[in-house]
Amino acid sequence: MNYSLRPLGDHAIVIQLGNSIQQETHEMVKVVSTFFETRTIEWLVEIIPAFTTVTLYYDPIKIIESHKPFQNTLPYKIVCSEIEYMLSQLTIGEQSDSRIVDIPVCYGGEFGPDLEEVANHNHISTEEVIAKHSNGDYLVYMIGFAPGFPYIGGMSPDIATPRRESPRLKIPAGSVGIAGEQTGVYPIETPGGWQLIGRTPLKLFKPNNDDSPSLLKAGDRIRFNPISFEEYKALEEEQ
Amino acid sequence: MINVMKPGLLSTIQDLGRYGYQKYGVIVSGSMDPLAHKISNLLVGNDENEATLEMTLMGPMLEFRETALISICGGDLSPTIDGKPVPLRRSLLIKAGSVLKFGACKSGCRSYLAIAGGFNVATVMNSKSTYVRAGIGGLNGRSLKEGDNLEPGTIKKESENIIEYLLPFLEDNDFTEIDWSISSEFISAYHQKKTIRVIPGTEYDLFSPESREHFFNKAFKVSAQSDRMGYRLEGPSLHLEKDFDMISEAVAFGTIQVPSNGKPIVLLADRQTTGGYPRIGQIASVDLPLIAQAKPGEELIFTMISHEKAQELYIDRERQLRHLKQGVALKFNS
Numbered sequence: 001m002n003y004s005l006r007p008l009g010d011h012a013i014v015i016q017l018g019n020s021i022q023q024e025t026h027e028m029v030k031v032v033s034t035f036f037e038t039r040t041i042e043w044l045v046e047i048i049p050a051f052t053t054v055t056l057y058y059d060p061i062k063i064i065e066s067h068k069p070f071q072n073t074l075p076y077k078i079v080c081s082e083i084e085y086m087l088s089q090l091t092i093g094e095q096s097d098s099r100i101v102d103i104p105v106c107y108g109g110e111f112g113p114d115l116e117e118v119a120n121h122n123h124i125s126t127e128e129v130i131a132k133h134s135n136g137d138y139l140v141y142m143i144g145f146a147p148g149f150p151y152i153g154g155m156s157p158d159i160a161t162p163r164r165e166s167p168r169l170k171i172p173a174g175s176v177g178i179a180g181e182q183t184g185v186y187p188i189e190t191p192g193g194w195q196l197i198g199r200t201p202l203k204l205f206k207p208n209n210d211d212s213p214s215l216l217k218a219g220d221r222i223r224f225n226p227i228s229f230e231e232y233k234a235l236e237e238e239q
Numbered sequence: 240m241i242n243v244m245k246p247g248l249l250s251t252i253q254d255l256g257r258y259g260y261q262k263y264g265v266i267v268s269g270s271m272d273p274l275a276h277k278i279s280n281l282l283v284g285n286d287e288n289e290a291t292l293e294m295t296l297m298g299p300m301l302e303f304r305e306t307a308l309i310s311i312c313g314g315d316l317s318p319t320i321d322g323k324p325v326p327l328r329r330s331l332l333i334k335a336g337s338v339l340k341f342g343a344c345k346s347g348c349r350s351y352l353a354i355a356g357g358f359n360v361a362t363v364m365n366s367k368s369t370y371v372r373a374g375i376g377g378l379n380g381r382s383l384k385e386g387d388n389l390e391p392g393t394i395k396k397e398s399e400n401i402i403e404y405l406l407p408f409l410e411d412n413d414f415t416e417i418d419w420s421i422s423s424e425f426i427s428a429y430h431q432k433k434t435i436r437v438i439p440g441t442e443y444d445l446f447s448p449e450s451r452e453h454f455f456n457k458a459f460k461v462s463a464q465s466d467r468m469g470y471r472l473e474g475p476s477l478h479l480e481k482d483f484d485m486i487s488e489a490v491a492f493g494t495i496q497v498p499s500n501g502k503p504i505v506l507l508a509d510r511q512t513t514g515g516y517p518r519i520g521q522i523a524s525v526d527l528p529l530i531a532q533a534k535p536g537e538e539l540i541f542t543m544i545s546h547e548k549a550q551e552l553y554i555d556r557e558r559q560l561r562h563l564k565q566g567v568a569l570k571f572n573s
Contacts, residue, residue, distance in 0.1 A: 008489060008494075009491045009524065045258050048489040060550060074547055144264050144513030147263065147373050207374075210364050213265055214264060
């Protein structure tokens with residue numbers, strides 16, 4: 001396995017697994033972060049997977065305490081050698097299957113005020129936009145930026161649309177949008193410049209669920225399923 | 240119980256942060272000045288991660304309905320108890336019925352109030368820190384309001400010892416304090432000129448030679464558009480030598496990002512978990528209190544430090560804190 005290590009400040013280390021956004025790199029990110037997550041490592045504070053990197057936050061004091069004979073060695077050096085040793089034991093191929101998460105979306109109307117704009121920009125009908133958007137092979141590369149916010153790959157370039165010229169001050173939670181060749185869902189109400197094409201009644205961020213406050217996680221495959229306004233209302237009540 | 244008579248500008252409950260959930264995009268939050276936070280807790284016999292009240296620029300007015308052991312650390316917001324000035328960085332016993340009030344901001348901009356037992360608020364995802372934007376943690380996910388009541392948590396043996404020591408001196412006073420304060424090494428952070436040590440960032444070498452030189456030699460001013468999420472800096476414009484396509488990855492407390500407008504942004508306690516702008520620098524952990532205590536309009540100078548040296552300094556400071564903790568325990572156990 002090819003990787004390099006570098007520090008992020010004096011409390012974190014970055015494992016670099018590739019240089020471009022690719023499915024193979026993503027698979028490696030998944031393998032490496034699962035590997036560290038399933039082990040008990042005293043000095044490990046937390047793991048943040050991204051497109052091409054896995055960042056490990058560590059506690060320098062705990063490293064010194066658990067490596068008394070190496071009191072004068074820099075904690076970063078100890079972390080480097082432990083990571084190298086652990087990764088040498090990692091066998092690739094015991095990858096678990098991806099989860100598939102269905103995301104129901106009510107397209108257009110008040111929930112998707114920019115659906116027409118997206119259709120006009122790409123010279124297709126709004127029905128075609130919905131068909132293409134709900135027919136993609138989507139992969140959640142990472143969660144970041146905001147609580148529960150997924151970085152998703154796999155949208156058809158046929159419906160790519162630039163961001164709005166002036167961002168909206170308030171975008172409701174659950175809004176499904178397009179920005180360039182990306183698509184995504186806003187988990188909490190925020191300002192934003194994405195073209196809004198619909199809304200899901202699912203809660204992507206659940207702060208009271210300590211085990212997994214985010215509906216999605218890196219590595220999930222997702223499907224957008226078109227639903228009617230009535231179905232939206234019914235699902236919203238269930239939530 | 241403490242009654243909030245006036246909330247101040249931005250007073251929130253914070254501990255040392257919400258770790259373990261960044262992979263779900265959950266922001267860390269926590270105290271902007273972790274050093275002042277830790278010292279304030281140690282002075283009242285708490286664990287250093289216990290929740291404190293972080294008060295910004297204009298402090299609150301608080302009525303203590305019960306006698307309590309407290310300490311105030313960090314920026315000097317001119318605290319008084321029933322009109323009498325209160326010293327910073329000391330253990331204080333405040334009598335039931337007294338009013339703690341804050342006035343002009345004399346130094347720094349954030350002050351920390353620790354109370355023996357901490358604040359009894361719900362723990363959300365392993366932390367009591369308030370993250371206002373998502374409305375989680377602290378007191379109902381928001382900053383203090385007039386009429387709020389704050390309850391202290393369960394007091395530890397260490398705190399009881401300090402209270403027992405101070406109680407006989409309280410008598411007819413509104414408050415009493417211990418007759419020693421902590422080493423000046425810890426205090427210097429708030430008085431020295433704001434020279435901040437920075438490790439060159441991951442993309443440092445991609446900046447133009449001129450930008451790199453300016454970054455470490457010219458002064459930057461904290462802009463008015465600054466909050467717990469980040470400080471925007473005004474100064475020379477910083478640019479990459481040539482275009483570079485950044486791929487988003489984790490960012491940390493003290494990461495200095497430069498968006499395409501050339502104006503650096505220092506990421507602080509409420510930063511996003513990942514970022515996609517080139518990083519010119521990373522503030523050494525030991526100097527995070529300096530930036531956290533900088534006010535809008537204040538000037539900062541960055542000087543280069545190696546990653547190794549930054550880590551050594553962090554370890555030295557943690558050792559000093561440990562000695563302080565032992566010192567506090569020894570003084571009250573004998």
